[in-house]
Amino acid sequence: MDRSFDDLVTEAAEVSVDGWDFSWLDGRASEERPSWGYQRAMGERMAAARTALDIQTGGGEVLAGVPRLAGQTYATESWEPNLAKARELLEPRGAQVILDSDEPPLPFADNTFDLVVSRHPVTTWWAEIARVLAPGGTYFSQQVGPASVFELVEYFLGPQPESVRNGRNPEDAKAAAEAAGLEVRELRLEKLRTEFHDIGAVIYFLRKVIWMVPGFTVTDYLPTLRRLHERIREQGPFLAHTTRFLIEAVKPVR
Numbered sequence: 001m002d003r004s005f006d007d008l009v010t011e012a013a014e015v016s017v018d019g020w021d022f023s024w025l026d027g028r029a030s031e032e033r034p035s036w037g038y039q040r041a042m043g044e045r046m047a048a049a050r051t052a053l054d055i056q057t058g059g060g061e062v063l064a065g066v067p068r069l070a071g072q073t074y075a076t077e078s079w080e081p082n083l084a085k086a087r088e089l090l091e092p093r094g095a096q097v098i099l100d101s102d103e104p105p106l107p108f109a110d111n112t113f114d115l116v117v118s119r120h121p122v123t124t125w126w127a128e129i130a131r132v133l134a135p136g137g138t139y140f141s142q143q144v145g146p147a148s149v150f151e152l153v154e155y156f157l158g159p160q161p162e163s164v165r166n167g168r169n170p171e172d173a174k175a176a177a178e179a180a181g182l183e184v185r186e187l188r189l190e191k192l193r194t195e196f197h198d199i200g201a202v203i204y205f206l207r208k209v210i211w212m213v214p215g216f217t218v219t220d221y222l223p224t225l226r227r228l229h230e231r232i233r234e235q236g237p238f239l240a241h242t243t244r245f246l247i248e249a250v251k252p253v254r
Contacts, residue, residue: 005226011200028197028200033192051112052069054116056078056121057082058082058119059089060086060088070114083097114138126179126180138251143246145189150165152238183250
């Protein structure tokens with residue numbers, strides 16, 4: 001790409017990052033997808049459920065992409081711009097989208113749902129998930145794994161301590177699920193190739209995925225962005241590795 005640094009920066013700093021749709025990055029960044037196909041697998045479970053809940057639905061894009069929702073489907077979201085997008089996508093299909101703080105307690109009664117799903121939750125409140133699941137109900141989630149895209153994180157923040165690099169470990173999630181009384185039926189981890197083809201893609205990603213470089217702004221990181229722009233021009237796409245894990249847990253029937 002022959003566009004100037006200033007042009008790329010201006011464009012990426014101004015484009016909307018509302019919702020959880022990454023299509024703006026098409027042709028500018030690429031990421032391998034996990035082999036399990038979360039949306040397809042989640043859709044199969046959704047079609048078989050009577051009552052379902054999608055926690056931290058974002059803009060509702062993932063849930064809206066499944067062919068059939070449960071007979072009663074709810075979704076929660078804490079960020080109001082995302083909430084508006086989720087309602088636009090999901091309410092015409094009969095789902096109810098609820099503003100929620102993403103902290104306990106969930107605004108639902110005990111033993112309500114056959115299925116609870118969440119794609120890339122910031123925090124998983126396992127005791128609350130166990131509480132709202134009906135006996136025999138399933139929690140099905142794809143989550144960000146340890147040291148995900150840390151090549152990019154450490155380019156901006158420097159080397160991270162091992163405690164940070166090993167955060168979001170799937171074994172920790174398994175232990176927390178079991179401590180809440182759930183039985184983990186499946187746990188899978190994959191490391192996936194991710195490439196950023198221009199500095200605009202990097203800026204957009206860091207503006208949207210705000211926990212990668214907390215407090216990121218173009219102004220504060222302008223010299224680092226310029227160095228990375230020159231590196232991409234000289235060496236080609238910036239290579240990082242995304243980690244994802246899949247977890248499926250069931251509430252036992254007592």
